[in-house]
Amino acid sequence: KNEVEQSPQNLTAQEGEFITINCSYSVGISALHWLQQHPGGGIVSLFMLSSGKKKHGRLIATINIQEKHSSLHITASHPRDSAVYICAVSSYNNNDMRFGAGTRLTVKP
Amino acid sequence: NAGVMQNPRHLVRRRGQEARLRCSPMKGHSHVYWYRQLPEEGLKFMVYLQKENIIDESGMPKERFSAEFPKEGPSILRIQQVVRGDSAAYFCASSPGLAGVMVGEQYFGPGTRLTVT
Numbered sequence A: 001k002n003e004v005e006q007s008p009q010n011l012t013a014q015e016g017e018f019i020t021i022n023c024s025y026s027v028g029i030s031a032l033h034w035l036q037q038h039p040g041g042g043i044v045s046l047f048m049l050s051s052g053k054k055k056h057g058r059l060i061a062t063i064n065i066q067e068k069h070s071s072l073h074i075t076a077s078h079p080r081d082s083a084v085y086i087c088a089v090s091s092y093n094n095n096d097m098r099f100g101a102g103t104r105l106t107v108k109p
Numbered sequence B: 001n002a003g004v005m006q007n008p009r010h011l012v013r014r015r016g017q018e019a020r021l022r023c024s025p026m027k028g029h030s031h032v033y034w035y036r037q038l039p040e041e042g043l044k045f046m047v048y049l050q051k052e053n054i055i056d057e058s059g060m061p062k063e064r065f066s067a068e069f070p071k072e073g074p075s076i077l078r079i080q081q082v083v084r085g086d087s088a089a090y091f092c093a094s095s096p097g098l099a100g101v102m103v104g105e106q107y108f109g110p111g112t113r114l115t116v117t
Helices: none
Strands: A004-007 A010-014 A019-025 A029-037 A043-049 A052-056 A059-064 A069-074 A083-091 A097-099 A103-108 B005-007 B010-013 B019-024 B031-037 B043-050 B053-056 B065-068 B075-079 B088-095 B112-116
Touching: A004 A083, A010 A019, A019 A029, A019 A083, A019 A103, A029 A069, A043 A052, A043 A059, A043 A069, A069 A083, A097 B031, A097 B043, B005 B088, B010 B019, B019 B088, B019 B112, B031 B075, B043 B065, B043 B075, B075 B088
Parallel strands: A010 A103, B010 B112
Antiparallel strands: A004 A019, A019 A069, A029 A043, A029 A083, A052 A059, A059 A069, A083 A097, A083 A103, B005 B019, B019 B075, B031 B043, B031 B088, B043 B053, B065 B075, B088 B112
């Protein structure tokens, strides 16, 4: 079993829909990251959080440390949000990231 | 302030050749991480380096792969005698270090896509 599990693997939505991507992890962490990878491959860090909730524009990330679960929400989705969204965790012992397999989001106009 | 830079962006090598991938961290960053993304797979940690030191290389194959981060110049990921299975995107990330920054804060480069023919 992977240390970081994401669901769904693939997600197709209509423009304007509210989107949720889930991430569960099984190890102790110091921080959880949400990353975005567009076609062409560049990776952008969206959020890093260790508790609670963060918001940036139409993106919201939450984490529940007790349940070892995080969600990424996109409100009023747009075709330009189409990308792979990756959940990753940093452990207490080291500073590298362990990644989920990613969720491929396609937003149709 | 330039971001993390990687070169080349695309690299084609024939089986048996050597591949050298370079990563210049953000200015002021002294920690570098290399990650590999195989086709249709997720990212995997390879190695974590500080200047002149390998901190954690637990994700790096024992043979043919090596990494360095010299006192001056970029970090280099070196793959000797490449095989088709080495074809992947290799991403570098950098961070300022542990002191004074949230653990886990990393900035990614654009990646190097290695194709072995």
